[in-house]
Amino acid sequence: QVQLVQSGAEVKKSGSSVKVSCTASGFTFTTYAITWVRQAPGQGLEWVGGVNPVFGTSNYAQKFQDRLTITADEYTGAAYMELSSLRSDDTAVYYCARVPPTMLIGNYYLGMDVWGPGTTVTVSS
């Protein structure tokens, strides 16, 4: 069964960092890009960034450029999103999503076909 398994909920203090994992199951991880999307309470979906294991490259939404790192480990079949200098407005559910080869053009995407269940990150002061 094709699925993405995410790590568990996190509670963090302002100013600290969080690292969320997304493990592939049922498909060949290295041929897909993995992207991260978040939803803050009462807000819509917001793209955070992504990693393309095919090219070994990552791209990030501009607002996260200086505190976000997204990586992929082909041996463990997992992608990781690490967000530092956490603030209260980083409180959100973070989803990973798969970009299949048919929806991946270089480093840009045409869509995401399989999504993880989400990881709740709560930032408290």
Next chain:
Amino acid sequence: QSVLTQPPSVSAAPGQKVTISCSGSTSNIGNYYVSWYQHFPGTAPKLLIFDNNQRPSGIPDRFSGSKSGTSATLGITGLQTGDEADYYCGTWDNSLSAWVFGGGTRVTVL
């Protein structure tokens, strides 16, 4: 403020049709395929439409997509109570070098 503009909500009676618009610009919708996602709060979003008008396997033909110029539309016919959810359009934006979503539209079945 989202790069792509959607109405906050639409509603209709069971069995009726709703359409959800998604307006963008030449840096996004005008030059890239649009996809649509159904999201029940607290669950994983689901891909409904890709490449403007293609349905993944398992998505009923009650859901349809279209695109014209810098706007896209999602249609849902034969509305069911189970369709009550949030719907998002998304595409790539080459001026931002980023994926962008619309603000989301809540569908309510009256």
